[in-house]
Every structure is written in C-alpha cells, then in structure tokens.
Amino acid sequence: GSSFVRPEQTRVFTVANQKGGVGKTTTAVNIAAAMARAGLTVLVIDNDPQGNASTALGIEHGSGTPSTYDVLLGGSTIADVVQVSPSSDNLLCVPSTIDLSGAEIELVTVDSRETRLREALRAYLVDRSRSGLPRVDYVFIDCPPSLGLLTVNAFSAAAEVLIPIQTEYYALEGLSQLLKNIELIRAHLNPALTVSTILLTMSDIRTNLAREVASEVREHFAEQTLRTVIPRSVRISEAPSYGQTVISYDPSSSGALAYAEAAREITRREAPSSTTTTNRDGQA
Ligand code: ADP
Ligand code: MG
Secondary structure, eight states: OTTSOOOSSOEEEEEOOSSSSSSHHHHHHHHHHHHHHTTOOEEEEEOSTTOHHHHHTTOOOOTTSOOHHHHHHSOOOHHHHOEEOTTOTTEEEEOOOGGGGGHHHHGGGSTTTTSHHHHHHHHHHHHHHHTTOOOOOEEEEEOOSSOSHHHHHHHHHOSEEEEEEESSTTTTTTHHHHHHHHHHHHHHTOTTOEEEEEEEEEEOTTSHHHHHHHHHHHHHOTTTEEEEEEEOOHHHHHGGGGTOOHHHHOTTSHHHHHHHHHHHHHHHSOOOHHHHHSOTTSOO
C-alpha cells in the first residue's frame, strides 16, 4: 500500500478507445479498485449505457436507479446518485442504467451539451471539500465504444486520457482517429486534455505477435505506455459475473497483481504539467 502515491489534487481520467471489447471497462474498474484498496478515494463514473462498470463494482443499476443519465439530463447532482461499492468504503460509483442509451440523442438539443458532465463533476468535487469529506484522489470515466456526445462529455470533464490497447493484430487501427478526435476536443472544449497513459491489455505474453504489438506501441508512445502489461486471465473475465473486480475476487491472481502494479505505476507518475499549472479552462 505505501508505494501508492496520493496526488496533490484530484486526477480525472477518461478511459477511451472507440473499439469495443479492448478492456476499457475492465481497466477502469480494476485500476480504481486497486487504488481504493491501497487507501485512495476513487470515483468511477459509468458513462456507458451497457453499465458494465456498475456491474463489476457490484452497484445497483436497474432501470430507474438514479444514474449518470440523471446527472446529464435530469438535473441531478453527482452526490444525488453516487453509490459506495460493497467492496470498499472509499470506492464510489455513479451507475449507468439502460436509460443512458437515449442520452446520446437527447443531449443533441440541450444547452451546453458537451460540458454537462464536467460541470457536474466540478461541483461535486467542490461540494465534497466544503462539506469536509475526504478528497477524491482519482476519477475514472468509463466510456462507450463510440466517439459520440457521451464520450465528448467525458473528454471535456477529464485532464487525462487512458487508452487500453489490446496486443493483437489490429490494435493500432482506429487509434489515429481517436487521437484526431482528442485534438479536436483540445482545440474546442478542453485544452488541458492529454493522453497521459496507455496500457497494454489482454496480452498472450508468450506470443510473438503480442511482443511485436507491444514494442510498436512503445515505439510510438514511449512516455505514455505503462511498463506493466495486463495478461489474458480467466480470473479477470470471471470476476464481473460475481459483481466483483478481480482485485477483490482473487487478489493474488496474476491479473489482479498486474492491475495493482499498473495502478501503482499511474500513481507514481506525475500528472501532466498542464493539469497542475492551469485549470480546465486553460487559465493560469
Ligand atoms: P470494453 O469495455 O473495451 O468493451 P471490456 O473491459 O468489457 O472491454 O472487456 C471485453 C471482454 O474481455 C470482457 O468480457 C472482459 O471480461 C474480457 N477481458 C478484459 N480484459 C481481460 C483480460 N486481461 N483477460 C481475459 N479477459 C479479459
Ligand atoms: Mg466497456
């Protein structure tokens, strides 16, 4: 636990990749759970209508449960809808329900449609500090596999992007599109946004292909890519069906140890400088 570093201020990550099934949700919940286990206060915002992050964290998210939808479109605050994970008092989750599946379209016609999550998160973090609650150290926003308004809201609310990349043949396909979209967000909505972290996931470490993909990613993203690689592990894929992360389901498994090490690495790297010298409006 002692080797996890508490950040000087809240670090907000969007976990994004417009490909489905690359390990976004698994990464968001397991990194969050590993940090919470080490004593940090962590908030996961489930921003995907599929609600997989809510499921993995053991959070109630049946239709009608107060959720991300109500924050984006119903005038609720995050404090109104946030739940505590059964595995840890300091692991919080804003659940997603099936109601969120209409949000992508409903958002189109509302005011400040790109920045609703940012405003809600900002207000929540300020309110917590006013009411003397422990500061949230890390926020992870789990995104759907698309670059629509839900993902735009996440990019506007975060300072950092964490991209999970599967070590398989088409791994880098689509990445340039993702980076182009992030550039557009920086230009128009959130100049502080930085791709700070890349995590290689679901790796069959013994195969040549996995090694080749890993070294290609490291060549392109030397600073961003974590040293830790997440192996393919049955325990990781089993955990959600028990409403758990692999961190609580089987803490000594190879998958849990790898996610804990990746989480530790993130806490030991500094936040990108733009997040410490400017606020999210880009003002000094
Ligand atoms: P995404 O959120 O990008 O769609 P998920 O995190 O849901 O991807 O992962 C897709 C599937 O792969 C899920 O069934 C998940 O349990 C499984 N999975 C993710 N990471 C691993 C891993 N390291 N080893 C084995 N299965 C994994
Ligand atoms: Mg997902």
